[in-house]
Amino acid sequence: xxxxxxxxxVVGATFALYIGIAIWSRAHNTGDFYIAGKGVxxxxxxxxxxxDWMSAAxxxxxxxxxxFLGYDxxxxxxxxxxxxxxxxxxxxxxxxxxxxxxxxxxxGERYYSKTARIVAVICLIFVxxxxxxxxxxxxxxxxxxxxxxxxxxxxxxxMALVFVYAVMGGMxxxxxxxxxxxxxxxxxxxxxxxxxxxxxxxxxxxxxxxxSDIAGTGAGLLEKLDxxxxxxxxxxxxxxxxxxxxxxxITLALMVGTAGLxxxxxxxxxxxxxxxxxxxxxxxxxxxxxxxxxxxxxxAMARYNLANIILPGEVGTGTGNLRYEDRPDWMKTWEQTGLxxxxxxxxxxxxxxxxxxxxxxxxxxxxxxxxxxxxxVDNDIVVLANPxxxxxxxxxxxxxxxxxIAAALSTAAGLLLVISAAVSHDLVKGIFxxxxxxxxxxxxxxxxxAFAILIAGYLGFDPPGWVAQVVAFAFGLAAASLFPPILxxxxxxxMNKHGAIAGMLTGLLFSYGYIEYFKGLFLKWAGSPWGENxxxxxxxxxxxxxxxxxxxxxxxxxxxxxxxxxxxxxxxxQALVEHIRVPRGPSAQVPEEVL
Amino acid sequence: MTQANRxxxxxxxxxxxxxCMTVWFVCSYVFGILLVEQMNRITVAGFKLGFWFxxxxxxxxxxxxxxxxxxxxNKIDQKYDxxxx
Numbered sequence: 001x002x003x004x005x006x007x008x009x010v011v012g013a014t015f016a017l018y019i020g021i022a023i024w025s026r027a028h029n030t031g032d033f034y035i036a037g038k039g040v041x042x043x044x045x046x047x048x049x050x051x052d053w054m055s056a057a058x059x060x061x062x063x064x065x066x067x068f069l070g071y072d073x074x075x076x077x078x079x080x081x082x083x084x085x086x087x088x089x090x091x092x093x094x095x096x097x098x099x100x101x102x103x104x105x106x107x108g109e110r111y112y113s114k115t116a117r118i119v120a121v122i123c124l125i126f127v128x129x130x131x132x133x134x135x136x137x138x139x140x141x142x143x144x145x146x147x148x149x150x151x152x153x154x155x156x157x158x159m160a161l162v163f164v165y166a167v168m169g170g171m172x173x174x175x176x177x178x179x180x181x182x183x184x185x186x187x188x189x190x191x192x193x194x195x196x197x198x199x200x201x202x203x204x205x206x207x208x209x210x211x212s213d214i215a216g217t218g219a220g221l222l223e224k225l226d227x228x229x230x231x232x233x234x235x236x237x238x239x240x241x242x243x244x245x246x247x248x249x250i251t252l253a254l255m256v257g258t259a260g261l262x263x264x265x266x267x268x269x270x271x272x273x274x275x276x277x278x279x280x281x282x283x284x285x286x287x288x289x290x291x292x293x294x295x296x297x298x299x300a301m302a303r304y305n306l307a308n309i310i311l312p313g314e315v316g317t318g319t320g321n322l323r324y325e326d327r328p329d330w331m332k333t334w335e336q337t338g339l340x341x342x343x344x345x346x347x348x349x350x351x352x353x354x355x356x357x358x359x360x361x362x363x364x365x366x367x368x369x370x371x372x373x374x375x376x377v378d379n380d381i382v383v384l385a386n387p388x389x390x391x392x393x394x395x396x397x398x399x400x401x402x403x404x405i406a407a408a409l410s411t412a413a414g415l416l417l418v419i420s421a422a423v424s425h426d427l428v429k430g431i432f433x434x435x436x437x438x439x440x441x442x443x444x445x446x447x448x449x450a451f452a453i454l455i456a457g458y459l460g461f462d463p464p465g466w467v468a469q470v471v472a473f474a475f476g477l478a479a480a481s482l483f484p485p486i487l488x489x490x491x492x493x494x495m496n497k498h499g500a501i502a503g504m505l506t507g508l509l510f511s512y513g514y515i516e517y518f519k520g521l522f523l524k525w526a527g528s529p530w531g532e533n534x535x536x537x538x539x540x541x542x543x544x545x546x547x548x549x550x551x552x553x554x555x556x557x558x559x560x561x562x563x564x565x566x567x568x569x570x571x572x573x574q575a576l577v578e579h580i581r582v583p584r585g586p587s588a589q590v591p592e593e594v595l
Numbered sequence: 596m597t598q599a600n601r602x603x604x605x606x607x608x609x610x611x612x613x614x615c616m617t618v619w620f621v622c623s624y625v626f627g628i629l630l631v632e633q634m635n636r637i638t639v640a641g642f643k644l645g646f647w648f649x650x651x652x653x654x655x656x657x658x659x660x661x662x663x664x665x666x667x668x669n670k671i672d673q674k675y676d677x678x679x680x
Contacts, residue, residue: 066650071631074649078623081654085619088661089612093668207651211641220641238646239635247628273679275669282661289654296650581605582677 022165046283056138059407064382066299079254088281099587133459188403233361249546257475260483330388420449480507480551499563507555
């Protein structure tokens with residue numbers, strides 16, 4: 001069977017599976033819709049959390065990013081896993097004990113303030129939409145490459161599918177679909193990695209393979225890779241170029257941002273007991289780690305494979321580089337998508353790929369007769385093209401397509417649900433129409449989810465130029481605005497609403513202002529970015545990606561100071577804090593008059 | 596549940612959290628970032644150790660850490676008689 005038919009078959013089969021699960025697990029009440037009736041086992045919840053968390057960015061982009069960044073790519077590996085430790089130790093068990101539906105609901109009740117709840121809703125909606133836009137783009141890439149349909153058609157199929165199971169099944173439908181999606185995506189990710197590991201080193205475990213010796217030689221893969229890339233003017237694969245403080249801050253911002261992301265936090269509302277919430281965070285990270293420890297292996301091996309294909313001979317001998325005419329088929333197919341381009345700058349008919357931004361290497365390159373790097377490879381194709389590069393059978397390629405779609409759809413669905421819950425539960429029920437019936441609230445939730453899908457589809461169809469920038473902003477925002485008030489709300493009984501609101505606004509405005517100043521987000525019409533985005537201009541040498549850490553510290557500092565000079569929270573709230581700190585007993589009941 | 600028992604339980608929790616956070620910090624920020632060059636002088640199984648902690652080791656330790664925490668907290672819950680059914 002040819003590749004296209006096979007891909008249709010595999011992707012179609014997974015779609016049928018997801019829809020079947022959605023029908024089987026329909027939501028009947030708001031409890032099912034928002035938090036799956038609190039009946040999800042910790043292992044199932046762990047898998048669902050993992051699928052929810054591992055987005056198109058993790059599946060498609062991350063290994064490629066690491067392949068080209070080397071050690072500097074570690075910030076994503078540590079940053080996007082270490083946050084689960086914070087979640088398990090500081091948030092998950094207590095929020096589960098609190099036992100409500102949404103993150104803004106916790107902030108609103110803990111700080112006895114509708115204002116706090118609205119601020120939290122705004123943060124949540126912004127963070128979630130920036131994410132959804134990225135997922136939809138991922139769906140578009142996979143569809144257009146593997147199913148050879150128009151990106152728009154691909155997007156519509158994706159939207160329709162998410163619509164079916166997010167709107168019908170709510171959290172319950174999403175959770176069980178995500179369990180299936182996790183299995184599809186992890187299988188699709190590890191199979192090519194195992195094969196490639198065996199091909200290069202003979203070791204079937206990717207996590208060990210990339211430290212092993214290259215088969216038939218005595219040289220270690222990483223050692224050899226360091227040699228190759230430095231001979232082409234790149235920095236050593238296993239060491240970094242970013243400043244230490246910047247690596248530190250980006251990692252921390254990603255960790256804290258992870259723990260502050262509403263669609264991740266809300267997963268821990270779905271398990272039956274407090275101790276299940278703790279355990280569930282462990283399972284979630286275990287399932288995430290399977291992919292996150294494979295990704296650096298995939299990255300290193302892909303970089304090695306790519307270098308070997310382009311440079312089969314010696315560096316600088318003139319005939320060492322691959323002739324453009326002899327390029328493999330996968331290069332030709334990816335050239336059609338525009339994600340891989342070749343320009344013969346020195347007209348020798350061969351492909352030169354090296355670091356032409358390195359001034360120390362320029363002289364050497366000139367002596368080789370090279371006039372600039374001729375190949376540009378988009379990070380996003382590394383994982384998708386990997387099976388083709390390694391010459392694996394077609395079913396593996398079809399599987400990777402299904403895995404990429406599963407990763408993007410599962411995350412999109414989780415985010416859409418958080419948005420719809422924030423609208424129907426926090427805004428409509430919590431603020432505008434408190435007396436709304438459960439059936440009507442459920443209906444509002446579904447309508448909100450449908451609208452959110454349309455907006456997300458539009459963002460994916462016509463991604464604003466700033467999508468890449470706002471991802472950094474989304475993490476910075478979550479770290480600087482949402483994480484501190486939740487943490488302090490549990491661990492510092494004396495924290496009151498004045499402190500929390502002042503803190504949230506400080507963290508939000510500071511981080512937003514810094515990113516706007518250096519990268520430009522919404523005020524481009526007014527001339528932003530105003531600052532030059534280089535290390536010498538940054539505050540303490542911290543890039544906009546890592547500035548959420550400073551925002552978070554400011555948030556905590558302001559919150560503590562303000563709350564020390566204002567009235568302590570009412571006795572009932574202090575009792576609530578005491579109550580959620582202890583596992584036993586019913587979920588928290590906050591008397592209405594406090595709000 | 597008495598107030599004294601309640602605060603003792605909370606202190607035990609905080610002590611556990613503090614020790615887990617120390618491990619969390621050391622394996623990622625100290626080994627993987629702050630002391631990465633020094634660690635890289637040691638090579639184990641083909642990996643420079645600092646690089647390995649940054650791309651592999653820290654993640655394994657994070658997973659173990661959460662399960663360890665969950666296990667210890669269950670014990671502490673039992674000890675102070677605040678566990679669920």
